[in-house]
Amino acid sequence: MSTPSDTQFARPQIDARALLGLYDPADSVDWGPIRAAQLQAGGALALFLFAANLVAALAVAFLFASVTPLWQLACWGGFVAAVSLTVTFRRLTHRRRDAGRADVGEVRDTVLEGVALGVIWSVPSLLFASGAGPMAALGLWIALSILMVASAVSMAALPLATMAFLLIVGASSAAAMAINASAALAAAVLVYSALLMLVCFMRAKSLVVIRANEIALLERDETVSLLLRESEEDSGDWLWEIDVQRRVVRASPRFAYSVGIDPGAINGMPFLQVIAGPTWESGNFAAGLRTLADRLKNREAFRDLLVPVYVDGEERWWEMAASPRFDDHGSFIGFRGVGSDQTEARRSADKINRMARYDTLTGLPNRLLINEALGRAMAEADKWGSRCAFMMIDLDRFKAVNDSLGHPIGDRLLGRVSERLQQLVSENEVIGRLGGDEFAVVMRDATDSARVERLANAIIERLSVPYEVDQHTLYIGASVGVAVGPRDGRTAEMLIRSADLALYRSKDAGGGVYHAYEPQLHMVAEERRVLEIALRNALANDELHLNYQPVVDAVSGRLTGFEALVRWTHPELGVISPAKFVPLAEDARLIAPIGEWVLRTACEEAASWDEPVRIAVNVSPEQLHNPNFVTVVAQALSQSGLPADRLELEVTESVFMREGTGAVQVLDRVIDLGCRLSLDDFGTGYSSLGYLSRTRFSSIKIDRSFVQSASKGVREAIAIIRAVVALAQSLGMATTAEGVETEEEHRMVEGLGCSKVQGYYFGRPLPVEEARALASHERRDHAAA
Structure with missing residues (x-):
């Protein structure tokens, strides 16, 4: 079965325009290598063309020296030398480039060379021969005809350039013959020029066909070589054999090729010298080569031995195996073994090893x-x-x-x-x-x-x-x-x-x-580990409970609500501070279930109080980043029977630091349920006023650090409290001052405009029974009033 490579040039159908370099046809022929071959062939006779131009120029100068001013001949000769030298240099440049491909533009551009030479050689016919007589015109034609033949021979591989040169020179010579001799001679010149152009075209076509067939044969040979190489690589790469003195004997061509030594010179060389390569003189042998030498010295069989080898300055890795050989009498006569080039496998292994150890x-x-x-x-x-x-x-x-x-x-x-x-x-x-x-x-x-x-x-x-x-x-x-x-x-x-x-x-x-x-860091880590294990069981073991801190009206001192605060009492570790276990719960991803328990427990307790006492529950950012939190709030209100407007959720500014998590949308849906929303610890964190305007907060809680600083007369803290109060009033929000512990602090925050206060001055976090009693007392006082 024939292939395109075998048959595409069997009956060549070469397009004339493609041959001349006018375009590349869209067929199965790859013209890139053919164009390169045309340029290479043009450069092969570039010096011959240059010599022909110089000789012809000297002949013309000798012919017309007596009838033409010498300065004209000198100027024309200079132009001939310059143009022919430029053309020669361009041709040699293409030849030295050693490119395997060329495009159609490079071949097409050579027409300029032919036109330039044709124009410069039309000058003697049109200028010097005018009035010189028939014999001078005939002599000029003889010189030009010889030059045309030389050009047709040296430039045949580039037919467009050659035919342009022949056409211009032939036409100018015919014109000179018609003027100085006869019309018959002019017609003969035209016929001669046309025949040369035809011969040039046919020779160029033959060169293209030959090159195309060479390319096809080369492709077929490469295919066969690849198939043979695959077959050989399926088995051992090469065989080697050494004698008692560890010299190479009967080296296989593949072995000689592998070490880069001529097969005729490798026999008789020391085997270790062949393997060691450049390191033989220095004695700086690799560990694998030393192991090979020891095995050969001890006459021990070996296999799968990796040896580094330098071939043409490149490090290669060979895997070698061999067994000692003995004659019929049991005498040792050398080694025979097999080797294979494992360089690529070694490089792949090194790459895998690097990938396993490097980021x-x-x-x-x-x-x-x-x-x-x-x-x-x-x-x-x-x-x-x-x-x-x-x-x-x-x-x-x-x-x-x-x-x-x-x-x-x-x-x-x-x-x-x-x-x-x-x-x-x-x-x-x-x-x-x-x-x-x-x-x-x-x-x-x-x-x-x-x-x-x-x-x-x-x-x-x-x-x-x-x-x-x-x-x-x-x-x-x-x-x-x-x-x-x-x-x-x-x-x-x-x-x-x-x-x-x-x-x-x-x-x-x-x-x-x-x-x-420091050693105590380990103690802290161990304590943290123990606390985390205990905290994971705190809910199941009913170790958590809630305390309730009163929140009162800043002016009247009347109870308006409680803030639910989670507390943990471990049966062995005792009371554990929220400052310890709340951050631990956040890190251990336990804050969501604990927060849900606090919310449900607080709602159930607050449902037993009389209105208008509210309950405030702290909500962590982790809870708000869960879209199901709205469902948890709705279920807590429904199951406890607590009106939604009596539940106030307190969030910190850190919830707004993670954009794109949907926390703001969750807050909006909670507010739509009828719950109130309070911004806790305002001014200590992110402090984005944009969220204050976009989120419907009911109140802002001023952090206790500002209250304490203001009570000491710190002007910045007083200014901040006033600014927060003014901001809240403008947005229709209440303000709650946290950490009020003395009467003076109470009067101060009241004077600054805070609407509610919270702190030890009005009550510490209370157990549930005391909170109930306080709520009942507040209800009676409210009814009596």
Whole structure:
């Protein structure tokens, strides 16, 4: 069965326009290599064409020296030399380029060369031969006809340029013959020129057909070679054999080719010298080569032995196997073995190994390689009685970048961070990325504690400099935790744990600092772990209860409601402060079930009180980021029978820091149920006035820190309270001052315009029975009034 490569030029149908270089036809023939061959052939006889032009120019000058001014001949000769030299240089440039393909434009542009030569050679016929007589015209024609033949021979591969030259020179010569000789001679010149043009076209066509068939044969040979190579590579790559003196005998051509040595010269060479290559003279052998030498020396069979080999300056990896050979008498006569080139497999394995140990985003060592580096550093420190160190680095405010600008920007920012970190470390440190926005540094020698401190501070300072990423100016920071081995951990795992605890302390301190590990950090972590385990069972074991802190009218002192506050009493650990277990519940994702329990319990209790006493319940951001929270509120109101307007939900400003989570929509739906909404701890966090205008808050709670500062006469705190009161009044909201503990503070916040107050002056958080009694007393006082 024939293929296109076999048959496409069997009966060539060459388009004349394509042959001349006027266009590339849309057929199965690939004209790129053919165009390149045309240019190469044109350059092959470029010097011959240049010599022919010079010889013809000298003949013309000799012919017309007596009838033409010498300055004209000199000027014309100079032009001939310049044009022919330019054409020669262009042809040689194409030849030296050694390109495998050329486009149609490159071939088409050669017509300018033919036109330029034709124009310059038409000058003698049209200028010098005028009035010179028939013999001079005949002599000129003889010189030009020889030049035309030489051009047709040297430029036949580029028919468009050649035919343009022949046409111009032939037409000008015919005109000279018609003027100076006879019309018959002019007609003969035209016929001669036409025949030369036809011969040139046919020769160019033959050259194209030959080149096309060569390309087809080459493609077929490459296909056969590939098939043979695949068949050979399915088995051993090559065989080798050595004698008792470990010299190569009967080397196979494939073996000689593999080591880059002529097959005729390799026999008799020392086998190890052949394998060692350039390292033979220096004696700096690789471990695999030494193992091979030992096996050969001890006459031991071996297999799957990887040996590095240098061939033409490139490192290759061979897998070799061999067995010793013995003659009929049992005497050792050498080795015979097989080898195969495993370079690509080795490179693939190295690539996989790198991917397993390096982070694909930053190119830094990953957690696996960092652990290995730390293990080696600790082993060295233990061996020499020195110290090593491990730093954990966590980026501050990086999550905000991901949430607001997207992960692609975050990934590019991590790349910039890794670049800065690499600029800070020396050969003593290994830096890597543990994952997310966490990085780590292994210090092999940490005996100088001041150096450890300087590096930690340098990391924080360098990473805190603003970043320019995709026209965004990004501000982040870094927190660092440091542990020194073996003091802070005898194993890599223990040292990493210690550094992690130190990092937690840096984060708890607000970030942007570094802390070294201290033993009490482990105690704090252990306490936290025990508390978390106990907290997970607190609800099921009925260990949580609610206290209720009164909220009163600032002017009349009348009770308006209670704030429900969760408390935890563990049977063994005793009373645990909310400052401990509430943040722990948020970190452990327990705040949602605890918050739901508080809401339902508070609604059931408040339903037993007489109106108009309200109940306020704190709601965490985690609860509001759950769309099902509205259903939880609706069920709590329905099951308890509490009117919706007597339930007030208190949220902090932190709920508005995460945009796109639907928290604002959840609040709007809760308000639509009829519940009231209060903004707690106003002024201590995000403080977005935009959310005050878009969210229907019923009241604003002023944080106790402002109340205490104002009671001490701090003018800024007084100004802030006045501003908040004015803002709330303009928006139709009430204001509640928290943390009022004395009569003076009460009078102060009343004078500043606060509508409600809350604090120890009016009552501490009360157990449920006392809260009920206070609510009943308030109802009786209200009825008596």
